[in-house]
Amino acid sequence: MESGCDRGCTPRQRRSRRPAAETRREILSAADTLFRERGYQQVAMADVAAALGMSPANVFKHFHAKTALVDAIACTHVQEMMEQLKGLEMPREPQAKLLRVAEALLTSLLADVRDNRHLFEMIVLTADLELRAGDMYRATISAIFEMIILEGVEAGEFFVRDPRHTASVVTTALAGVINPLSVSSEKPETLYTRCRDVIELVNTALQNPLAK
Amino acid sequence: MESGCDRGCTPRQRRSRRPAAETRREILSAADTLFRERGYQQVAMADVAAALGMSPANVFKHFHAKTALVDAIACTHVQEMMEQLKGLEMPREPQAKLLRVAEALLTSLLADVRDNRHLFEMIVLTADLELRAGDMYRATISAIFEMIILEGVEAGEFFVRDPRHTASVVTTALAGVINPLSVSSEKPETLYTRCRDVIELVNTALQNPLAK
Incomplete structure (x- = not known):
């Protein structure tokens, strides 16, 4: 049982029967079910209520x-995707690691295209908004690439001056493959x-000791 | 005046007042205006008629x-974009040319985000369909990159075995920047x-004589 509320809610809210976090989870779960069953556009906030x-x-x-x-549902989904990535069996070479991570992300997205089609409908219909979930997805992937690039630099395989920046560029270069909007x-x-192909291009660039 | 019909239409159609190509153009123009004014989802084929x-x-x-x-309107728009590219003043170095073309495409897309918002609404709402316009956009850009890469290979600047394939990979790597779905x-x-950043990564890869 949760004993308190960490969301800065007022005393009146604190006296309500359920903690706010639990109510939020219930709302998200109901909304996700309705979006999945009826389609995002067909569901109003009143239906969720x-x-x-x-x-x-x-x-x-x-x-x-x-x-x-949508943003909260997508954030939860991104967290779940990234949890799955943690269990990924990794090859030894940093070049092969970049490919393994990129392929795992693609596989995960393709499973969603098949099993969670409603997520793509939601992402497409909110494509012109800046949602937190998109930034979180990008930042998390970039952080994973940064670790691999750092390993490659330490192993003398990669010639990269700023691994964090390069990781971000690699994430951009993979957008055509690991961006939900591109895969469906x-x-x-x-x-x-x-x-x-893109990972091969990236590995060729990262292994270039002549890079300006 | 067009004297015949090259679209394989029947003798009955051939006797109609206007050539089919002209009717098609009128329909597209009317549809484009209605989509722009009322929004793609709010317009039915009956409204166009x-x-x-x-x-x-x-x-x-x-x-x-x-x-x-949508596909026909988008195809026409891609053709117009590519016509504009032909007038682009080009730097001498192949590396700089890649950047110039990529930036020109991005500038063109950003102008459309501002002036032809309805195109993005249409592209987003048909994102899960395979439209000809998407393939045409990709193929045309890839052909431009191929020419530049060939020049770079001939000048001894790029070390690329298969310029056509590499051009296609470069086009994929730029999807996060020149794909209409990514920019809005x-x-x-x-x-x-x-x-x-992506063009710098690409140039670093293409200049790597040590590439496997």
């Missing part, structure tokens, strides 16, 4: 808009080929 | 679905920085 027997005002207290629901209309074999 | 005083069946004869209209939610300065 009704599914939980809550007032719409209560839902709006926790999420100011439907896009905030392409054939998996095309994407895996492009993934290997 | 009504705006032209045509029967919906006649519109469907030329475009089997609203997505076919990012700040222009972020995109220009990413564009320079």
Whole structure:
């Protein structure tokens, strides 16, 4: 049982039956189910409230808009993706590690295209908004690449002056393969080929001791 | 005046008042105007027909679905973008040429984000379909990069075994910058920085004589 509230809520809220974090989780779970079943566009905040027997005002207290629901659902999903990555068996060479991580991300996205189609509908329909989930996805991937690049530099395999910056560039260069917006209309074999090709280009660049 | 019909239409169609190509152009122009004014989702094929005083069946004869209209409008737009590129003043060095082309494409897309917002709405809403316009955009850009890479190889600047393949990989690596789906939610300065960074990575790879 949670004993308190760490979200800075007021004394009145603190007296309510459930902690705010639990209510948030319930709202997100109900919204995710409804988006999956009916499609993102067909679901209103009032539907989410009704599914939980809550007032719409209560839902709006926790999420100011439907896009905030999308952002929170996508953030949770990104965290789950990254948890899975931790269990990945890794090859020894840094070059092979870059490929392994990129392919694992692509595989994870393709599984979502198949099993969690509603996530892509949501991402596409909010594509012109700056959501936290997008920044978090990019930053987490970039941090993983940075670790691998650092290893490669220490092993004398990579010639890179600023591993953090290079990791960010590598993440950009892979956008055509690991950006959710890019994967839904392409054939998996095309994407895996492009993934290997871009990683080969990246490895060629990172191994260039003549780089300016 | 066009004297015949090169679209394999039937004798009955050939007797109609206007050549099919002209009717197609009129439909596309009317659809583009309506999509721009009312939004893609709010316009039905019947609205396009009504705006032209045509029967919906006649519109469907030329475009089997609203997505076919989107594809044709996007194809025309890609052709116009590429026409503009032809007038681009080019630096001498192949490395600088790659950057110039990539930046020009980004500038063109950012102008569209500002002036032709409806195009992005259409592209986003058809993101899970395989449209001809997407392949055409990719193939045209790749062909331009191929020419520049060939020049670089001939000048002894680039070490590339298969310029066509490498050009296609470079196009993939730039997707995060020159893919319409990627640009609408990012700040222009972020995109220009990413564009320079990816081209620098590409140039470092292409200049690596040690590449496997």
